[in-house]
Amino acid sequence: MDALAPLIAAAMNAGTPLMLAALGLLINEKSGVINLGSEGMMLVAAALGFAMTVQTGSSVLGFVSGALAGALMAGLFAWLVVWLGANQVACGLALSLFGVGVSASIGLPYVGATIKASSWSVPFLADLPFVGPALFQHHPLVYGALALALALAFFLYRTRAGLVLRAVGESPESAHALGYPVRRIRLAALLFGGACCGLAGAFMSLVYTPMWVENMVSGRGWIALALTPFATWRPLRVLVGAYLFGGITILTFHMQALGVPIASQLLSMLPYLATIFVLVLISRNVDWIRINMPASLGRVFNPNS
Amino acid sequence: MLELIPRAEPSRRMAWLSPLLALALTALCGVFMFLAVGKSPLQGLWVFFIEPISSLRGWSEIGVKVAPLLLCAVGLALCFRANIFNIGAEGQLVIGAATAGAFILQFDDGQGGGGGPFMIALALLAGAIGGAFWASLVAWLRDRYHANEILVSLMLVYVAQLLLSYLVHGVMRDPDGFGFPQSRLFDAGFLLPVWPGTRLHLGIVFALVAALAAWLMLSRLFTGYRLTVGGLAPLAARYAGFSSRRALWGCMLGSGALAGVAGACEIMGPIGQVTPSVSPGYGFAAIIVAFVGRLHPIGVIFASFIMALFYIGGELSQTRLGMPNAITGIFQGILLFSLLACDVLIHQRLRWRR
Numbered sequence: 001m002d003a004l005a006p007l008i009a010a011a012m013n014a015g016t017p018l019m020l021a022a023l024g025l026l027i028n029e030k031s032g033v034i035n036l037g038s039e040g041m042m043l044v045a046a047a048l049g050f051a052m053t054v055q056t057g058s059s060v061l062g063f064v065s066g067a068l069a070g071a072l073m074a075g076l077f078a079w080l081v082v083w084l085g086a087n088q089v090a091c092g093l094a095l096s097l098f099g100v101g102v103s104a105s106i107g108l109p110y111v112g113a114t115i116k117a118s119s120w121s122v123p124f125l126a127d128l129p130f131v132g133p134a135l136f137q138h139h140p141l142v143y144g145a146l147a148l149a150l151a152l153a154f155f156l157y158r159t160r161a162g163l164v165l166r167a168v169g170e171s172p173e174s175a176h177a178l179g180y181p182v183r184r185i186r187l188a189a190l191l192f193g194g195a196c197c198g199l200a201g202a203f204m205s206l207v208y209t210p211m212w213v214e215n216m217v218s219g220r221g222w223i224a225l226a227l228t229p230f231a232t233w234r235p236l237r238v239l240v241g242a243y244l245f246g247g248i249t250i251l252t253f254h255m256q257a258l259g260v261p262i263a264s265q266l267l268s269m270l271p272y273l274a275t276i277f278v279l280v281l282i283s284r285n286v287d288w289i290r291i292n293m294p295a296s297l298g299r300v301f302n303p304n305s
Numbered sequence: 306m307l308e309l310i311p312r313a314e315p316s317r318r319m320a321w322l323s324p325l326l327a328l329a330l331t332a333l334c335g336v337f338m339f340l341a342v343g344k345s346p347l348q349g350l351w352v353f354f355i356e357p358i359s360s361l362r363g364w365s366e367i368g369v370k371v372a373p374l375l376l377c378a379v380g381l382a383l384c385f386r387a388n389i390f391n392i393g394a395e396g397q398l399v400i401g402a403a404t405a406g407a408f409i410l411q412f413d414d415g416q417g418g419g420g421g422p423f424m425i426a427l428a429l430l431a432g433a434i435g436g437a438f439w440a441s442l443v444a445w446l447r448d449r450y451h452a453n454e455i456l457v458s459l460m461l462v463y464v465a466q467l468l469l470s471y472l473v474h475g476v477m478r479d480p481d482g483f484g485f486p487q488s489r490l491f492d493a494g495f496l497l498p499v500w501p502g503t504r505l506h507l508g509i510v511f512a513l514v515a516a517l518a519a520w521l522m523l524s525r526l527f528t529g530y531r532l533t534v535g536g537l538a539p540l541a542a543r544y545a546g547f548s549s550r551r552a553l554w555g556c557m558l559g560s561g562a563l564a565g566v567a568g569a570c571e572i573m574g575p576i577g578q579v580t581p582s583v584s585p586g587y588g589f590a591a592i593i594v595a596f597v598g599r600l601h602p603i604g605v606i607f608a609s610f611i612m613a614l615f616y617i618g619g620e621l622s623q624t625r626l627g628m629p630n631a632i633t634g635i636f637q638g639i640l641l642f643s644l645l646a647c648d649v650l651i652h653q654r655l656r657w658r659r
Contacts, residue, residue, distance in 0.1 A: 036455070086645040089390055090596055094641035097589055101634025108629045219463050226456045265471035272460040276446065283451040
């Protein structure tokens, strides 16, 4: 039992960046835009957030600058795909490739730098046996991500603004005809998604690993992208998926530590293979995916045509 | 405010101008970038764009980079034309290098024996099969289970890289290599012939042949026509009875094999052994090459040249100006952004609205 608590804690930690990024991407996709730039946005935010924290000593500033960097990159993406009507897939890929280069440049002087690891815990609850160390000794953002999932579920299905957002993703033509500013709504959704990916990236370099290594996001941005169909575009199911994948990542570490006679490289493949497996599992039923997917996902909308 | 008005028909002039405009924009961004880090922009642009092509050595080094880029990009261009977003060429390249390397290490006795043109051809074939196999996984999961090929091919890149790392740390490791994770150097009989005095190897010929063959297929053969229609108008293609499954399998196997050959050429060319990192992201850069080359096999030749120039320019500005190596990736990304933005003007024109 005592060995289980740190495992659960580690899985929650590992799942948090996935959850933050996937929730942001979910809002993007609900507005009808798919952003394949998540890996790039997370990397730039991770590098910038780390650099800011080393420079100023304040991790809050690190998180803020990470979120801003993500939003800024999403803004560039939004200008290209929402206003200019460029291909979403190609632009997203460009954003990711661009982000790899930019983050490596930003992070170069900070390779090997350290930041003070801060310990957090929820008063009273953290002292409980078992559940305390498992659930209540986390960075505030771990709970922030959980709250975000709840808030987004409420926003999407219980508020008028959420309804409008979903309408824009389902049928931008109708939303436009009803007088809603489709492009501005998409811009707002993309900026929000970018900020979420930025927070996720900053969490990686400030809390999860606390350091900067080139390409340290190592595919988590892409895994987050796979989480949205996994969750059939429902925020609370993102929560399940993110912790599941966090758990798989942690399991691979622990299997190594326990001396399971499998090479570390083969164990490290597990999250990627699991992503493929999950994709296959959910994609098998075409109708099921189609019912849940925002109908205009990936399509260009030009109000002038 | 400026706004975009759809054109009655796409502008042919803009289709040609757009890549040039994008290149100019990229250079302009480069000026600001060099200014931002306190370097002379003139010197920076000179080192990045002009110096690599001012000597025969520079040209041959560009050729060394064109080979893998072009091999990957030709296949990707065909895929993208058919609306199959295979973005895992990097993984297919890595597996191609691994299988070709496995073949060579099997038959290379390390005593200078073995090798020769026939064995080299077989090693290249092994690379092609490896790459095609890795791509076939994507095609199979897409065909059988409708799994998104973008995410699957990407996840397989990470798996491929880990697999290669596993192999060179294990069975492929040189026992006399002082523990370094790399295979022994291949015998000369297993290396591709090179242009005397340079590192330019036969791979560039394969790449150019592949591009020409793809061009012939697209422009002269019915297969190419079916592919293009399938990508532009899937419903029309289905109505005409063109099989989208055949396009999927054909494109994936073809592009995987080409990427695999690229990987084989890398280890039998400039690298000369199997190492944990056989590619500085050629498979990803090839995505940009395919788009910048307008998904046209001949356009892709020019685009791969530009992208190779960025690699050499990046290396030079690292040594000459102390810029980070990642500058190559930044330039590549900016070029693709600029192109995608400029391409908007092919189908639309700008208009002032008061």
